[in-house]
Each structure stands twice: as structure tokens, then as C-alpha cells.
Amino acid sequence: MAKANLRLLIISALICYNPVSSATFENVSVILTWRSGTQLQKNVTIRSDNTLRSHVGEFGEILIQNQNVPRLGENSISNLVKVTHLHLTNSKLREIKPGAFSNLPLLTDLNLSGNLLEEIPNGIFANLKFQTLYLDNNRISTIGDSAFNNLQMAYLFIDDNKISEWKSDWFSGTPLESVSMTNNHLKELPRLAFEFLWHLDPARDVILRNVALGYNGLQHVDPFAFEGIKMIFSLNLQNNLLTYLEPGLFDFTERIDLLDLSNNRITQLYFEAFRKTKVSQLNVHNNLIECISTDIFNTTELETVNVGSNPISCGCVKTWMEWYQRSEKPEVQNFNNVKKKCRSSSSGIRSSQVLFAFVFVYFLV
Template sequence: MKKLVYCHEISFIRTIDSEPEIISSYAKIQLEEDAFQLSLVNESIPNLCDGLVQVHQELSVLQILNSEVKTIDPGSLIIVPNLCLLKISYNLLTTIQSGVFNGIKVKEIDLSNNFISTIDDEAFDNITKLEVLKLNYNAIKEINPYWFRNSPNVYKLSIIYNELTRIPADAFKNLAKTRALKLRLSANTISEIDPNAFKEVSDIAILRLNGNKLTTLPAELFTNRTIRVLEVNTNKLIYFPDEMSGSGLEKLEFLDNPTFNCTSLIKVKKFVEEKDVNILYPSVICEDRAKEINLVFNFKKTYEIPLVLPTYT
């Protein structure tokens, strides 16, 4: 039996393309003509209830921004056309339930700048057109390996500025298999990556892990896959596994990792010079007594400075 949800009367201004229109309604926000964009901005709509937003006409962008949205009920978004972007940001969401987005034909969903900490296992299932999901600036504590079942085209996932502490096994197993992934996981507190986290992933265009608490990267990350761009700035890395040299890297950034091991740094220097990798080094000075030099790693370059040895009289 379908649960009936009562919607309180709401008054708001909706903008269709560039024309604002004042609406007072008990039930539905409807689009009655073809348009590029429908926006609800700076309103008070605490609950998106059953059948509240109904779009049957041509539309590319639907935005609900800074409108005090706390809950989105399953069935609240009845959207028939293909959307390029569905953005519900700068609201008060804490939970994403299954049934809210399932079946919607949309290329990008942006739920950034909310307070989301709980996402149902099935919340992103059966969104067959979905390619990009942004969950930035929330309170998400884990990546769920069960997300994206029957949503086979998701290639770009961004979860920056959240509360992730680890990347679990099979984290990305349901993401796109036919194009290179773009994964943005910076500004969390990730200290662990499971060796099987990237199982079933063969091609990564960009992997950004800046601003976390990583001390190592698993060798399995670089095994049997291509990683074109790797950014691990501002972590606590000590070394890179030797397997990195076979991963097809084109760009490597690991600024602000002052604990990085000198032996590994010298290996990285040789690797990037042989492979012509675009590099950003941490600022580290390594002493080479055999050559009587200090090898200085800094930003894009390395320098050799004569080592001043103590003199004894």
C-alpha cells in the first residue's frame, strides 16, 4: 500500500530559465513548458514530499539550492525527460534514501554542501544514464561497495571534504568499465586503502588523495591497471611501492610529505626521468656521503649541493 504524505502549503519563487515566478501550492511544482533550467533558490522547503516536483516537459538542469531541505521522500521527484544535471545543494540533508533517485534519467547528480552521513545501499541503483556523482562537503564516513548496481556508466565520483577514514575492498567495483575513472577523495582522513579496493578497475584517469593521512599505498593499487594522474599531496607517505613504475603514470604529485624516505625518493627520481613523468616533489634533503652531496628535492626539480664535511685539526 502506498503511504500518503501530507505536504504543508509552501510559497516559493521558481525560476524557469531566467524568469522568476511566485507560486503558492499544496501539492506540486510542475513544469508546464519546455525549458533549459528550473531552479528553486533561497526558499523554505524542508520536506520534498511524495510527488512534489513533477517534470514532464523538456528540461536540462533542475536545481534546489539553499532551500532548507531536510528530507527527500521516495517518489518526490517525478522527472520524465533526460536531465544533464540534478543539483540539491546547500541544504540540510542528512540521509539519502533508496527510491529518491532510482530510475531518473540524469547524467550528473550533485548533492554537495549538505550534512549527509547516511546513504542507503540502493540509493544510486538503476540510474542507467548517471555518469557523475558529487558528494562534496558532507559528513560521509564510508564508501559503500554496494552503490551503483545497474548504474554502469558512473565514471566520475567526487567525495572531497568528508569524513572517510579508509577505502574498503571492492569500493569501486560497480563503476564504469568502458571509460577511465576520475576519483576525487581529497580532504578526508583516509589512513588505509584495502589492497582490493580497486579490484575490477582497469583504467584510472585521475586519482586524487590529497590532504589525507596515508603513510603507504598498497602495491595492488598499481598492479594490472593504468593510473595516468596520481595526486597524494599533504599526506604522511614514507615510500611508493616498486610496482608504481609499471602503472603508466603521466603525472605524479606528492608535495608536503616531509617524512618521505630518501631511498624511495631516489628511485622516484630515476623512474620519472626515464618515463618522462610530470612531477611535483616534496621538499626533502637527502645526504649522499658517497658522492659528498646533498640531493635536494623541491617542487619540480632536484639539485645537487656539495656536502660540507666536518674538518678535524
């Protein structure tokens, strides 16, 4: 009888049980800032709601930081017609459904950094007009083939993730000017990496402001990776595993203001890699280079080159010294240290030679 009553009680509880799904924003603190000439700020605590709309009002900037918002469903952040800056950071966000962002006509900056995102699926940014997107410091390893298609995005920060490949198709129809993808898992920058930019306006010169791919373990840059790019303000390939640059790598690029190749394993810089490119600043600090041909100095019109922590040979130092008798550029940073090391090495060799001669004569006598 007791067992029967217990069984009946369990069945009744299961029938009556109606699970309640938690809200998107539950006990979430939001900071709202007015961005029209005043620093008026308002703190709001959302007890339970699936959308932000009723809490934002006329404020232009939303900051949700260090909260618990694991999932954004459809229309979670929508119909915010005055919002220009949206920051949802360090809030354990794991999943974003397509349609989570909609009707944000004035949004220029979207910051989703410091979360737990592993995937950027297709369509989640559709119809948004932001110019800057922050996805840094997540766990992103998968990006949909058209995840960033047809946006107005010019600046993308996606550092400190787990991205292992680069695809031009990601950005089709998007006028990207700057991308920072440092500290990921890229091993190669593929052929036609920036092809998507050609098709925006075939009559317009393609200019990249900043490409930062440091700390990736890059081993190879395809010789046609930068085809179609006329100018790059800053190209950062530092702290990778590059051993050389392919001849003709920059044949399609007329000018690079700053090329940072520091902390790689480059043993030699070939003249052919720069034969058609003007480079203003070259950083090859901490590589394995014994010499840089003065042909590169002349062709690239270098203004500064940093050669510190390379095994520069004394013969190369002599060649550079002769070069400086005819030209004042480039400024070779750390050159004095290189010369001192060379003199010290030469003195050591001479001392050894004298000692050897003394010992040799001693034993002859």
C-alpha cells in the same frame, strides 16, 4: 461558573481546530530559463502549491535558490516533460520522500547542493535518467544500500558531507565514470571498491575519469581497491593520512594520467606499487619522502613528478643527477630547490667540520 465556561470554550476550540499543513512550495521564488537557443528567463513566485508542474510550462531549466523548501513529498517535482536542468540549492531541504521526483524524461542534471540533507534513502532517484547529480555541501552521513542503483548517472559530486564509509553496492547497475567525495569522513577505501562497474559489461574495459577522495582522513587503501579498473584519468588522494601504498595496489590498472598524493604522511614509495602501471603525472608534494627510486621513473614512464616540501636526501639527489645524464624524464618539479637545500646543507656540514678542527687544534696547542 466561570471555570465551567472556560473549560467549555477550550473543548469547543479543540473540536473545531483543524490543523492546516503548509504547502511544499510556499512563497518560493523560482527562476525559469528556456534552454532551446534563447536565454529567455522568467521569474515566478509560488504563493502556495505542492507541485511545480503548473508553474513551469515549457521552460527547460528550474532554479530554486536560497529559499525555504524543507521537505519534498510524493510528486512534488513531477510531470515536467521539458525540464533538463533542475537546481534546488541552499534552500534548507532536509527530507526527500520516495516518489518526489517522477516523470522527468529529459532531466540530465539534478543539483541539490547546499541543503540540510542527512540521509539519501533508497528509491528517491528511481526511474530518473540524469547523468550528473550534485549532493555536495549537505550533512549526509547515511546512504541507503541501493540509493544509486540502476541509474544512468555518470558524474556524482558529494563533497563536503559526513560520509564515513564507501560501499560498491550503492552504485549497482549504474555506469559511474566520475565521483568526487572530498571532505568527508572516509578512513578506508575498501576491497573491490568499484566492483559494480565490472558487471555492466564484462567485455568492456572499465575506465574512470575522475576519483577525488581528498580531505577525508584516509589511512588505508586496500590493495585490491582498484581491481578491475583498467585506466583512471585522475586519482586524487591529497590531504589524507596515508603513510604508504600497498605493493600491488595498481596491478590491475594499466594507466593513471594523474595521481595526486600530496599532503599525506608517506615516507617511502615502493616500486611494487607501480610495477604494472604507467603514471604520467605524480604529485607527492609535502610528504615525508627521502627518496624515490629511479626504478619507479623507468617503470611508470613518468613525465612529471612534484617532490617539493619533502626531506629528499642528498644521496637521492646524486642518484637523480646520474639518472638525468641518461634520460630527460621525468621532469622533477621543485628539483632546483631540492638541490639548493642539499648544497646549503653540505656547506653547513663542511663549515661545522672546519670549525671543529680549528677548536680541536687550538686546545691541543
